[in-house]
Amino acid sequence: MYDLAIIGGGPAGVSAAINAGILNKSFIWFSSGESSKKVERAELIKNYPALPDITGKDLANAFKNHTKSLGIEPVNEIITGVYPLGGNFLLLAGNKEFEAKSVILCLGVETQKPVDGEERLLGRGVSYCATCDGFLYKGKKIAVYCTDRRFESEIEFLCSVADKAFVTPLYKNSEIKADNAEIILKTPVKFVGEERLTAVDYGNKQVEVDGVFILKSAFSPTTLVHGLKVEDGHVLVNRKMETNIKGIFAAGDCTGRPYQYIKAAGEGNVAAHSAIEYLSTL
């Protein structure tokens, strides 16, 4: 059981982790590397005070060196769900479980919106976890919708289990090695089904399947945390970065504009302080 779990490796997550580290809290920091990829991609950042004209790559490296210098190492797991559990929180990363007394969400801004039907049919034919649910589809027909090359081995695992797989790799230079995989280079527009998923609609065609696997590294806040209040797609927080759920805080781009590194870093600091204040009341 950790005091604090921080989800996200962008400037907000880095800042929160630094403060949790300095203040000697027992914490776990989940970073997929995705958010720092977003920092890395920035050509030139001109408004991170004290570091004029820094490239995104240099800033991402400086962040990494900072946490490293404090002995803080991120855990490279993608959290797919956060659930309240007797006053604490259960965090799932595929079939791995973690527990924490408080959570800071530094999710960034989702680039893919959930597909129509995704949240409604989650757990009823829609799955985020190949290793957890893959075996349920032995000899069946599945669809796989993947946004990140890092999951390619999971696609191959799913293909090895299923009878037939319709695969949509939403990244460049996919190299899926599976005879039973049919590549469909269209983003699903709808997951069809009443009680359970029955088909995936790709706009121009519909494919009947028993299940669909969504392998992505960024989840919408409401997909991740049931009951979390959002407004215009952003996690609703107050000035202390408290969400509507006691013990869950949020920071960075996921809380709203402006989408700026220094704003995110500032909010990560505030969220960490608020989480620590919350822990002291338990």
Next chain:
Amino acid sequence: MYDLAIIGGGPAGVSAAINAGILNKSFIWFSSGESSKKVERAELIKNYPALPDITGKDLANAFKNHTKSLGIEPVNEIITGVYPLGGNFLLLAGNKEFEAKSVILCLGVETQKPVDGEERLLGRGVSYCATCDGFLYKGKKIAVYCTDRRFESEIEFLCSVADKAFVTPLYKNSEIKADNAEIILKTPVKFVGEERLTAVDYGNKQVEVDGVFILKSAFSPTTLVHGLKVEDGHVLVNRKMETNIKGIFAAGDCTGRPYQYIKAAGEGNVAAHSAIEYLSTL
């Protein structure tokens, strides 16, 4: 007439100025150097992400170099009042006047609370401006209460005008050269008077005077801006850093805890973006 006036040279003010500069706004940035002194005094800052173990002095220098690299120079005037004026704002620095369409307050946290009676008798015997009001006290008795060595020449000017001056220098190694100055090394506890100031109460003794001059570099937000809403001594702002007065924004320590450099820098960024959004609606 400027689009934007930024008051304060700490991390919030620096960050706001950087963004106003990058976004090519017509703005004026008032920095007394006091807030960066506060940064300078920090021995070691461990939680400014990307700059591990930076000394306060190095961070203050890095801030200075950053604004300099963008061609931004602070104006070394101490703003003593902000007044609404036909939809815009009039800013007074002693007897100098500036006008701006929007204002960002980055006032830091006041270290001296206003003296009992200070705000009530302001303009009625209590003055913040030696050069503006000094001549009103020709041949009269005054008190001078000064928190910063930089104002020593103003003390000497006041002594040259008045018949007698009771001077309280609240800084080390004062070197006031004036025969008619009597040094009182006690902080005033009360400014006495009904319609006008009649005396200064130092706790153990009371001195009858015609006027008192308060020469300090940090003013409480409510002293500076009449009608500004504060809560627990902090300027009340929403997530966009908007105060209760349209066109006036606030950022940094003056908006509340945690008092952290990165939090202040993040808020300066948000305030600048909000001010620019506000300007676009005018």
